[in-house]
Amino acid sequence: MQLIDSILDLHLPDEKRELSLYWHQVYAVMVPLLDFLSYKISRELQNEGYRAFPVPASPPYNTETWRGVFSHKLAAHLSGLGWIGKSCLLITPEFGPRIRFTSILTDAPLKSGVPIDKQCGKCRVCVTSCPVKAFKDREFTPEEPVEMRFNAGACGEFRRNNPCGVCVAVCPRGRNRKKSPRL
Secondary structure (H helix, E strand, C coil): CECCHHHHHCCCCCCHHHHHHHHHHHHHHHHHHHHHHHHHHHHHHHHCCCCEEEECCCCCEECCCCEECCCHHHHHHHCCCCEECCCCCEEECCCECCECCCEEEECCCCCCCCCCCCCCCCCCHHHHHCCCCCECCCCCCCCCCHHHCECHHHHHHHHHHCCCCHHHHHCHHHHCCCCCCCC
16 A cells, blocks of 8 residues: 655654654554455455455564564565565565555465565665664665664664654655656
8 A cells, every 4th residue: 555645755854743644644544444455355365265364564563573473575575566675665666665565365376476676776865864773774685684684673662752754755766756647
């Protein structure tokens, strides 16, 4: 689900109001909607005779390790929807990181894609913009643990008291994309 550009375009690291709008959009609006949609799709799959397990869009995570039970970003990457950027976010060709995901585990015969190679190149905007310097300026490799690229503890601790999303807002792949034509 695509985030609303106008909220992210206002999203500046020093502006708490805009950060709060972003946080509200993601966690109060989008997450419940994604959970509802994954439930409805899972019910349809089940009605068609397939097994389906909707994974919550923002599942509870362990605040000691800052890990969830399932990585929607990694699943989306492996499905060919985008690549994991230096910010450890999934970056899609169409929306950059300005998206949220949910996942459904199913035995339905669905077509899958091919993972997209990393495309951040020399860009470091997310790395230099992070208020707690949580990103280590390393490209994603599946063999390497996330701790080699990202200090999730620093990010999580900061977000306990400060709504954030700077890495989503500043990524050139999201900011510089062509806007969809009006219908």
